[in-house]
Amino acid sequence: MKLPVMPPVSPMLAKSVPTIPPDASYEPKWDGFRSICFRDGEEIELGSRNERPLTRYFPELLEAAQAELPERCVIDGEIVIATERGLDFEALQQRIHPASSRVTMLADHTPAAFIAFDLLALGDDDYTRRPFSHRRAALVDALAQTGPSFHVTPATADAETAQRWFDEFEGAGLDGVIAKPLTITYQPGKRVMFKIKHERTADCVVAGYRVHKSADDAIGSLLLGLYTEDGALASVGVIGAFPMAKRRQLFTEFQPLVTTFEDHPWSWAAHQAGDRTPRKNEGSRWNTGKDLSFVPLRPEHVVEVRYDHMEGERFRHTAQFNRWRPDREPHSCTYEQLERPVTFSLAEIVPGLGSNNR
Known part of the structure; x- marks a missing residue:
């Protein structure tokens, strides 16, 4: 070349x-x-x-x-x-x-x-x-x-x-x-x-955490959940951009909420396979050496996060911390709060795009 x-x-x-x-x-x-x-x-x-x-x-x-x-x-x-x-x-x-x-x-x-x-x-x-x-x-x-x-x-x-x-x-x-x-x-x-990107906020339940890759006494990321119409807690994404001092503080604060998988809404996570789920010991598609196991927490804390848009039932990108919401009851954090964009055809943006998929 x-x-x-x-x-x-x-x-x-x-x-x-x-x-x-x-x-x-x-x-x-x-x-x-x-x-x-x-x-x-x-x-x-x-x-x-x-x-x-x-x-x-x-x-x-x-x-x-x-x-x-x-x-x-x-x-x-x-x-x-x-x-x-x-x-x-x-x-x-x-x-x-x-x-x-x-x-x-x-x-x-x-x-x-x-x-x-x-x-x-x-x-x-x-x-x-x-x-x-x-x-x-x-x-x-x-x-x-x-x-x-x-x-x-x-x-x-x-x-x-x-x-x-x-x-x-x-x-x-x-x-x-x-x-x-x-x-x-x-x-x-x-x-x-x-x-210029879309940015929205959502109140989510903190349902678990992953330990930081370089510090056993610090949070790597917090796992987020939203309740569905039938009352199940669905996994929607993570937040993880915290200074190290804050990561250690969160680790200490969340220890009283640590529970077992048997007593957690995501009890299936210890054994069920699937991509992009918070499954214990699951590998990553992007980095096969990355440990995606997590520590389950009683879903009692609510956090407001910023996100751009959804991909299916999850945040498309990693969400960003906005503020804690001690005034919100966890079961009030449902999908109903999310704004759903009106469907628009790709072919109206680029003629013929999307028509060659089998």
């Missing part, structure tokens, strides 16, 4: 801002795996945000790149799995699997798509020093005939349209808006763009 921009490349990043800034190019914020695609003839590589290769996990995109992309190019974008119900990040996570046979099977049953939103190189030309307005125009022209696997993200210079996208597109699984100053060059690893 010999391109004007060679792998690995750290993608250009965005910093969070509370509102949509003026005088920028606005795009939907896609919820997938950030990736830079390098193509030099028959050689194709997919790099990740942390500069590690994703190539082996998405064989269908390699085949599609041969058919849809310019002969020699470097394109920044997002790998997503699109369905008629919206983006499916859970299915995307399943693709990071060591067994090639499983990857091949999933590539056939849940094929991925690539949403392109920046151009780093085309032919022998390095575009990274050009302003974004030039890169965007060249990207649209270079990928004019792509599809059904490679798509160019919509963009607008109208802030009101961007606000409408922010409000509506969440129903298709997108999680906000990206704003790019028109004059910025491509700056790998630098936070020179802006992201």
Whole structure:
């Protein structure tokens, strides 16, 4: 492979801002795996945000790149799995699997798509020093005939349209808006763009904790629960961003609430298999050496957390601590408090997206 921009490349990043800034190019914020695609003839590589290769996990995109992309190019974008119900990040996570046979099977049953939103190189030309307005125009022209696997993200210079996208597109699984100053060059690893994400709060029950990986007397993360309509306590996610002194304080404060699995709403957690559940001794898909066992607590404490959006019945990302709620009764912490976005079709955002899944 010999391109004007060679792998690995750290993608250009965005910093969070509370509102949509003026005088920028606005795009939907896609919820997938950030990736830079390098193509030099028959050689194709997919790099990740942390500069590690994703190539082996998405064989269908390699085949599609041969058919849809310019002969020699470097394109920044997002790998997503699109369905008629919206983006499916859970299915995307399943693709990071060591067994090639499983990857091949999933590539056939849940094929991925690539949403392109920046151009780093085309032919022998390095575009990274050009302003974004030039890169965007060249990207649209270079990928004019792509599809059904490679798509160019919509963009607008109208802030009101961007606000409408922010409000509506969440129903298709997108999680906000990206704003790019028109004059910025491509700056790998630098936070020179802006992201506006949904942020909400929820009152959750603290149902357990994991011990910190480097201190036996400190909390690593707190496990959160919400009650369902039938009164069961469901696992919804974790919070874990505390200073070390606070982690030790919480560890001490929660010791009187430690209980056994037999006396806990998640008694099944000691023996039931399943991904992303707080199961004792369960391994992690992302780090097979990570211990995800937890200490059960009597569900008596309520905490208010910040979150962006849900993925099924769980928080999509790690929630953030907001405040303790001693005034709330744990059984009042139900799913009814959560805001559910109105369903929105991916095909209305990018024509044809989500229609090629089998």
